[in-house]
Amino acid sequence: MKRGIILIFGFTGNLCKRKLIPALYYLFAEKKLQDMFIVGVAHDQATVESIAAGAQDHVEQRDDELWKLFVSRMAYEQVDVQDEEAMARLAQRITDVEHEYTLSGDRLVYLAVPAYLFCLITKRLKNVGICKKMEQKAEWTHCVVYEKPFGHDRASAHEINACLAQCLDESQIYRIDHYLTKELVSNIALTRFTNCVFEPLWCNRYIDQVHIVLNETIGIEGRGAYYDHYGALRDVVQNHVLQLLALVSMESPEKLTGDYIRHERARILEKIYFVAGLLGQYEGYQNEAGVQTGSRTETFAALIVMIQNHRWAGVPFFLRTGKCMPRNEVAIAIKFKQVDCLLLRNCPVPSDWLTITVSPDARFSLQLNMKKPGTADELVQVAMDFCHSCMFTIRPTQAYELIIQEALMGEQTGAVRSDEIEYAWKCIDQIYASGLPLYTYKKGTAGPEQLASFMYKHGIQER
Numbered sequence: 001m002k003r004g005i006i007l008i009f010g011f012t013g014n015l016c017k018r019k020l021i022p023a024l025y026y027l028f029a030e031k032k033l034q035d036m037f038i039v040g041v042a043h044d045q046a047t048v049e050s051i052a053a054g055a056q057d058h059v060e061q062r063d064d065e066l067w068k069l070f071v072s073r074m075a076y077e078q079v080d081v082q083d084e085e086a087m088a089r090l091a092q093r094i095t096d097v098e099h100e101y102t103l104s105g106d107r108l109v110y111l112a113v114p115a116y117l118f119c120l121i122t123k124r125l126k127n128v129g130i131c132k133k134m135e136q137k138a139e140w141t142h143c144v145v146y147e148k149p150f151g152h153d154r155a156s157a158h159e160i161n162a163c164l165a166q167c168l169d170e171s172q173i174y175r176i177d178h179y180l181t182k183e184l185v186s187n188i189a190l191t192r193f194t195n196c197v198f199e200p201l202w203c204n205r206y207i208d209q210v211h212i213v214l215n216e217t218i219g220i221e222g223r224g225a226y227y228d229h230y231g232a233l234r235d236v237v238q239n240h241v242l243q244l245l246a247l248v249s250m251e252s253p254e255k256l257t258g259d260y261i262r263h264e265r266a267r268i269l270e271k272i273y274f275v276a277g278l279l280g281q282y283e284g285y286q287n288e289a290g291v292q293t294g295s296r297t298e299t300f301a302a303l304i305v306m307i308q309n310h311r312w313a314g315v316p317f318f319l320r321t322g323k324c325m326p327r328n329e330v331a332i333a334i335k336f337k338q339v340d341c342l343l344l345r346n347c348p349v350p351s352d353w354l355t356i357t358v359s360p361d362a363r364f365s366l367q368l369n370m371k372k373p374g375t376a377d378e379l380v381q382v383a384m385d386f387c388h389s390c391m392f393t394i395r396p397t398q399a400y401e402l403i404i405q406e407a408l409m410g411e412q413t414g415a416v417r418s419d420e421i422e423y424a425w426k427c428i429d430q431i432y433a434s435g436l437p438l439y440t441y442k443k444g445t446a447g448p449e450q451l452a453s454f455m456y457k458h459g460i461q462e463r
């Protein structure tokens, strides 16, 4: 492991407190970050101690001595990124830290800031010499991680991409989507392509419809100002949901890493087209802090999209996400076609379903028809269940740990390439342009009451 600097912008923000600092601590505790020094940057007045105190409650199984050691390898700099001189001072400070701790000069920069700052900060990083553009792919000498959402629509994402390309090589750019590094998500492609029982059936000949669900019981959790500007489509569909779709439907890449897999994901995202949908907003949303009165921002979406290629022609992909839902569920459910009606007494025979649940429990479940014991030919549906967390008891590496680890290794599987991100935005732009109706729904229900007739009309079966 090289001895470098991790420079984090947005260090006083929620993401750092809840996810990034805990992830860095776990890596440190597992001796994967021993020789690193962390420099946090933000606009606010703060100290390393106050920031660490805010983060420590989000670290489970914390060892006090180790935590102290970890915090001693962090510094905080109050910097206004608009001010080029302040950025030049930051560059000098980084060089000083590198000398003091005999570091290698390798720098990982993490931008946990809103997308409108991506271009500005990246230009400044280049101008003051914190990052230089590399000519060809190398290890993480200088790389920059960008939080989601990357832009607001295709045009803004394209503009940011063009700006970044002037300052950095694509191999130095990590547009992250934390879903791509979740344990079961990164397992989807591996399971599909290494089990002969799945791949031959993975097409429109045998699959009737695919459901992708990202439902949360939480609301917008004090993030009104952010959320009201984005909404469910931009917050989770453009990224997490469409990436799940790409992983489950892509062709087999030559290898399951880096550009091999990014290329196949991009080929799917390019071919998605929108068929129908409806949007919802939970009752009471407009009273949340930071939300505009009369806001028409959606907190729920049910969408049907299709993929224009030979494998998937005619198969509806039903995407569904909502805040304030009755239960947490992130899952992909594949409904297989019904078998021909040969055994007349049992017709129609229920479809088989394969459900890949990402959370709350990572599990694979295959629902099949079997004979009901004690009957001659009556059917009963049974599930073959594989529960990941029941079988593997080790603490699963959290998504943000993997993001940092992958960036440190120069591995871009969990990072979204410039073309992928623009194709995904194009799909979201298309959905907004279609002027979908927005209905209200009660908190704790499965969405607007119009959902049932929408599903019925489009032949989408409830699981």
Ligand code: BG6
Pocket: 148, 216, 235, 236, 330, 359
């Ligand atoms: C984030 C969204 O990207 O993903 C949040 O901004 C959402 O609104 C979250 O709650 C869901 O992620 P996870 O890992 O909790 O399923």
